[in-house]
Amino acid sequence: MRNMLSRFTRSPKGLQWFLNLYGPYLGxxxxxxxxxxxxxxxxxxxxxxxxxxNYVGTHFGGSLYSMVDPFYMLMVMTVLGRDYVVWDKAADIEFVRPGKGRVFAHFQLTDAMIDDIRANTDGGEKYLPCWPVEIVDADGNRVAVVNKTLYIRRKPT
Structure with missing residues (x-):
């Protein structure tokens, strides 16, 4: 998958197109x-x-988690480039209220986050940042919070 995906990560529109047609997301x-x-x-x-x-007519919890699963990893991989190893390491999800209708999540990598990664991996150490992602409904009500932990290490030169 990485080889196929790397062809599309060269452009944001290409990656967006690929992800929107990717079977698990499409499904x-x-x-x-x-x-x-x-x-x-x-x-x-x-x-x-x-x-x-789910059985009670609200968003299935596994689908809520899957909608946020790989995005921080893909974003960090793309921004940092090939000098880094980036993996999803762990996640936990807290369901706050039933999800009904369309739900949304927003991801943002700030300069501070990237600087923090570089500072913590400069000597080849692994770094395990944990970033929360809120899933909200159309009214902005929190449906779930997912804490994503990444494994990041600078590759040896």
Whole structure:
């Protein structure tokens, strides 16, 4: 997948197109709505459909998690380039209220986050930043909070 994906990461529109047609996202109803030209900001949404709702008619928790799963990893990989190893390491999710209708998540890599990564990996050490991602409904009410932990290490030269 990485080889195929790397062909599309050269342009934000290419990556956005690929992710919107990627089987697991297409099947879950996940949509990348916006990807900034510098890969530092991304908006994703997911509508409520018969195939991603649970027994009580709200968003299935696994679909809520999947809508935020790889994005910080992909963004950091793209921004830092090939000199770094970047993996998703861990995540936890707190369900706050039932998700009904379209839900949204926003990702942003700030200069401070990138500087922090570089400072903590400069000597070849691994770094495990943990960043929260809020999933909200159309009214801005928090549906869930996902804490994403990445594994980042500078490759040896």
């Amino acid at each position: 879950a109803g996940v949509r990348v709505d916006y990807l900034a030209a510098d890969f530092r900001e991304l908006n994703v949404s997911m509508g409520l459909h018969w195939y991603n709702r």
